[in-house]
Amino acid sequence: MSHPSGPAGPAFGQTVSQAAPLLRVLSGETREKPPLWMMRQAGRYLPEYRALREKAGSFLDLCYDPEKAAEVTLQPIRRFGFDAAILFSDILVVPDALGQRVRFLEGEGPQLDPLTPETGLAPLAGELDAERLAPVYETVRMVRAALPPQVALIGFAGAPWTVASYMVAGRSTPDQAPARLFAYTHPVLFGALVDRLVDATASHLLRQVEAGAQVLQIFESFAGALPPPLFRRWSLEPVSRIVSRIRARYPAIPVIVFARGAGAGVEELAQSGIADGVGLDWTIDPWRASDAIQVHRPVQGNLDPLALVAGGDVLARAVDDIRAALGGGPHVFNLGHGILPQTPIAHVEQLVARVRG
Structure with a gap:
């Protein structure tokens, strides 16, 4: 599972053994203490x-x-010393840069002007407006320049199915029924x-690499809404096409795919070789993952975010169980989804100490 060096993987002249711990694990290395970061680690739980x-205005x-x-x-990174920083952005900058109106309303979440069978793709541009996203790539450059060499920088995008779900419904829906019905x-x-979206997402991710991202994560947040045939057609196949384009240009850049709620589909993802790292949500048994997923690819996860909210002995046992199950292979410690806004700072400090203790 090792990869040749590239422009933003291990730095020029740097071997994998000298690279950031996250990069080393994604190249197949097993570490006694796994690298640690958290999805949504830059967010509302931090004062x-x-x-x-x-002070910023809109989101x-x-x-x-x-x-x-x-x-x-x-x-x-300053507060907790995580092993990776993930770009602060949003998956919906892609439809925004394709010309679909996107806004975030306080207390309501994202709102888009929905696509319909009548409008078709007419409201969308033919390709990504890179100028619209130029500030995002400038952010990547600024962060990379500020990070120490041992802290990896993660760029990201939403998978086409997940982003299309927002674009069709115009908002988040409980079971993505509007997009599923549209697809049927x-x-x-x-x-x-x-x-x-495959074209736009690949372009967006490649530009993040060019700006300094060393790892990419693709969020398939709504994988659990798809039955197996549609999961293959609308999730695995499009994501595979995106990753192929990244590998063709930058073969050293590892790609983590997080397919939340995919169940057995996560095993299929691991076996397919599409991803360099496979994200695990909190519903996946880590012992099962060690036998059926980690044997194929490095894994990332999968602490229940509510165990982190609970803290104390609950958190300690959950951390220890995950490390016991996944510590025999390449493992990136993370949550099974994003950190919750009500999470106490002290519990994050407890998590860091427990993982690294």
């Missing part, structure tokens, strides 16, 4: 984030302000939308 967020304004977005990205009743049009 310094909340203070900056109040998208914050995403498109390189100085503020870089500061938010770096806040959890208008498969050619939905396929054209997915194709557009």
Whole structure:
């Protein structure tokens, strides 16, 4: 599972053994103490984030302000010393850069002007507006320059199915029914939308690498809504096409795929070789994962975010169980989904000490 060196994997002249711990694990190395970071680690549980967020205007304004977005990205690194920073941005910058109106309303989440069978793809540009996303890539450059060599920088994007779900429904829905029905009743049009997103997402990720990202993560947040045939058609196949384009340009850049709720589909993902690292949500038994997933690819996860909220003995036992199950192979310690806003800072400190103790 090792990869040749490339422009933003291990630095020029640097061997894998000298690289950041996250890169070493994603190349197949097993470490006694796994590298640690958390999904949504730059966010509302941090008082310094909340203070900056109040000054930023809208959420998208914050995403498109390189100085503020870089500061938010770096806040959890300064506080906790995580082994990776993940770019502060959002998966919906891609439809925004394709011309679909995106806004974030306080207390309501993202709102988009929904695509319909009548509108088709007419509201969308033919390709990603890279100028619209130039501030995002500037954020990547600023963060990479500020990070120490042992802290990896992760860029990311949403998978086409997940992003298309927002684009069709115009919002988050409990079971992605609008997008699923669209895919069933208008498969050619939905396929054209997915194709557009494959191109745009690959372009977005490649530009993040060019700006300094060393690892990429693809979030398939709504994988659990798809039955197996549609999971293969609308999730695995498009993600595979994106990863192929990344590997063709930058074979040293590892790609983590996090398919939340995919169940047995996560095993299929691991066996396919699409991902360099496989994210595990908290519903996956880590002992099962060690036998069926980690034998194929490094794994990342999978602490229940509510165990982190609970803290104390609950958290300690959960951390120890995951490390016991996955410690015999390449493992990146993470949550099974994003950190929750009500998470106490002291519990994150407990997590870091337990993983590294």
